[in-house]
Amino acid sequence: MRERGTMRRTVTTLAACAAAAVFTLTGCGGGSGGGSGGTDKAGATPSAPAGSSAPAATDTAGATPSATPTQVLAQIKGDSGMEVVINSAVRDSGGFVTVQGTLTNQGDQPFTASYWRGTEMALVPSGPSVAGAVLVDEAGKKRYYVLRDTDGTCLCTTGLLLIQPQESRPFFAQFPAPPAGTTQVDFELPTMPPAKITISQG
Numbered sequence: 001m002r003e004r005g006t007m008r009r010t011v012t013t014l015a016a017c018a019a020a021a022v023f024t025l026t027g028c029g030g031g032s033g034g035g036s037g038g039t040d041k042a043g044a045t046p047s048a049p050a051g052s053s054a055p056a057a058t059d060t061a062g063a064t065p066s067a068t069p070t071q072v073l074a075q076i077k078g079d080s081g082m083e084v085v086i087n088s089a090v091r092d093s094g095g096f097v098t099v100q101g102t103l104t105n106q107g108d109q110p111f112t113a114s115y116w117r118g119t120e121m122a123l124v125p126s127g128p129s130v131a132g133a134v135l136v137d138e139a140g141k142k143r144y145y146v147l148r149d150t151d152g153t154c155l156c157t158t159g160l161l162l163i164q165p166q167e168s169r170p171f172f173a174q175f176p177a178p179p180a181g182t183t184q185v186d187f188e189l190p191t192m193p194p195a196k197i198t199i200s201q202g
Contacts, residue, residue, distance in 0.1 A: 073101075074187060074195035081107020081165075086187060086195065090202040096147065097135065097175045097199055099187060103160070104168040113160035115191050129158040133173045136186040136194070144175040144185075 076084040086101040105111045118132025131154035135144040147155040156173035163169060178185060178199070186194045 073197040076187075076189070076192050076195045077106075078189075078192035080109065080111050081105060082111055082163075082192070084171075084189065084192060084195075086197055089185075089187075089197045089199045091177050091180075091199050092202045095177050097144070097177045098172055098202075099133070099135075099175070099197070100170070100172045102168050103163065103171050105163045105165050108165050110162040110164050112162055116160065116189055118190055126152070126154040126156070126158050128160040129154055130156045130160070130171055130173050130189060131158075132190045133175075134188045135175050135178070136188060137178050137182050138186065139184075140178060140182055142178065144178060147174050147176065 071087060072085055073089060074084075074086045076086075078084070083104045083106050084101060085104070086099060088101070089097055089099045091097050103113075113128040113130065116132050117126055117129050120132075126148075131146050133146055133156065136142075137144070149155065154173070157169075157171035160169065160171075183199050184196060185199060187197050188194045
């Protein structure tokens, strides 16, 4: 099983990509949309024109999250017995936030994360993944979507096929960073309840 993802991008490429990944909420009730990319179920409108630039593609087969899960920021339980534990949400000096954690199948059937990819067609190259994850800043009325490389693949864990009962897998997802003063956001994943997490400084 091949997992594509990356944990690092240069400051300039992330800055170009971030403009296309941040949207402004038009209302205060956008906490449970779980949308991805250009699809915003909370009625979001772009805060900046979507650019064509994206981080350069890098072959990162086999890349896995590097953080050791020493704390639990949130625990989410959803359909099919899937449990998502978020262990860290770290703001990097390069201008992005990396969320890391563990996915565990607590059900009795294998699970494939097809719906977690989100509904945007541009994310098809990501396949079963957490590409549909969103960070929601309710106070700032903004949504932050998972960053992508030049091939349209998310900067997140991919290859989430046939997770067996009682099997756990690490995951990560990278987002544009909210303003420095924003430390509380909601983490949303399609089909799963939202969870409030705290962003720390790396």
